[in-house]
Amino acid sequence: AQSVTQPDIHITVSEGASLELRCNYSYGATPYLFWYVQSPGQGLQLLLKYFSGDTLVQGIKGFEAEFKRSQSSFNLRKPSVHWSDAAEYFCAVGPLEYGNKLVFGAGTILRVKS
Amino acid sequence: DTGVSQNPRHKITKRGQNVTFRCDPISEHNRLYWYRQTLGQGPEFLTYFQNEAQLEKSRLLSDRFSAERPKGSFSTLEIQRTEQGDSAMYLCASSSVGTGSEANYGYTFGSGTRLTVV
Numbered sequence: 417a418q419s420v421t422q423p424d425i426h427i428t429v430s431e432g433a434s435l436e437l438r439c440n441y442s443y444g445a446t447p448y449l450f451w452y453v454q455s456p457g458q459g460l461q462l463l464l465k466y467f468s469g470d471t472l473v474q475g476i477k478g479f480e481a482e483f484k485r486s487q488s489s490f491n492l493r494k495p496s497v498h499w500s501d502a503a504e505y506f507c508a509v510g511p512l513e514y515g516n517k518l519v520f521g522a523g524t525i526l527r528v529k530s
Numbered sequence: 531d532t533g534v535s536q537n538p539r540h541k542i543t544k545r546g547q548n549v550t551f552r553c554d555p556i557s558e559h560n561r562l563y564w565y566r567q568t569l570g571q572g573p574e575f576l577t578y579f580q581n582e583a584q585l586e587k588s589r590l591l592s593d594r595f596s597a598e599r600p601k602g603s604f605s606t607l608e609i610q611r612t613e614q615g616d617s618a619m620y621l622c623a624s625s626s627v628g629t630g631s632e633a634n635y636g637y638t639f640g641s642g643t644r645l646t647v648v
Contacts, residue, residue, distance in 0.1 A: 420572075452639075459534070459621060459639035460573070506572050516625070517563070517586075518637070520572030 418443045420507050420521035428527040429497050437492040437524050439507030448510035449490040450518065451481055455503045463505075466490065477501070502528045534640035536622050542646045543612055550608045551643045555624030559638070562605050564597055566590065567619040567642070579605060580627065612647045619644050 419442045429435050441447055448467050452460040464475025471483040481492045490507060504525050508518040535554040543549050555562050560581050565573035576595070577587045581602035591597075594612075599605040609616055619642040626636065 425570075457641070457644075459641040460623075460637075461639075462637065508572070516561075517575045517578065518565075518573075520574070522570065522572050 418447075418509055418519045420509050420519055422505075422507055422521035422524050424524045425522070426525045426527065428529060431499050431528050431530050432496050435492075435494045435497045435501070435526070437505050437507075437526070439490045439492065439521060440488050441490065441507070441509045442488065443509055446485075449481075449483060450508040450510065451475065451479070451490075451492045452506045452508060452520075453477075453503045454506065454523075460506065463492070497526075497528055499528045499530060502526055534622055534624050534638050536620075536640035536643050538643060539641065540644050540646075542648060545614060545647055546611055548608065548610045549612055549645060550606050551620055551622075551645075553605045553607070553622030553624075553640060555604070555622070556638055557603075559624035559626045560602065561625045561627060562599055563623045563625075563637070564605070564607055565621040565623065567621055568617075573621055576607075609645075612645075614647045617645055617647045 421440045423438050450465045451463040453463050454460050463479045464473050464481055466473050466483045474480050479494050481490055483490050504523045506523045507521045537552045563578040564576040566576055567573040575588050576591050577597050579599040582599050594610045597607045621642045622640045623637045
């Protein structure tokens with residue numbers, strides 16, 4: 417079955433520092449991969465997605481992610497974190513079957529300290 | 531377009547009561563999804579519609595849960611005889627079916643309905 421693992425439940429970084437959030441997936445074929453962000457009490461906002469082509473994808477708010485097939489990973493990165501980036505981040509994989517459902521990881525809560 | 535709208539935003543109910551949530555998708559989107567998110571977890575798929583047809587239901591959707599999408603527009607999710615384990619955020623999302631896979635994953639999520647069963 418498809419699954420997504422986000423190994424870090426919480427991460428704390430200083431404002432201005434770089435950020436990397438880890439995501440590993442289990443899927444039998446080439447997946448579609450996504451990163452979403454969720455602020456408290458809010459819905460999910462898409463940061464970026466990977467379908468094919470260049471394995472380094474750029475997203476909104478200065479985020480990028482790199483697809484590494486050999487490691488089954490799709491880690492999210494940002495070179496300089498801002499206090500407003502504090503939120504919960506979810507990695508998701510899209511199974512290649514009718515319905516285009518998403519399977520989400522458990523999320524990583526990002527805290528930014530000033 | 532105001533995006534995906536969910537009502538109510540919060541609902542507190544007593545165990546055993548029935549509750550109904552509403553989702554208004556983006557008007558041109560023909561697919562509508564319901565997900566459930568419990569504390570400390572990512573969203574889990576519950577069910578989805580294409581137009582008015584409910585095409586798939588997760589095994590998470592017990593017999594106490596029912597979803598409808600009359601006329602292929604808004605959708606309702608009803609939970610009968612609520613249990614404390616039903617406490618969660620219920621998220622709705624919509625998308626359009628396009629000619630390519632990328633279009634099919636153009637989800638827009640609503641802000642969710644947070645249900646608390648006491």
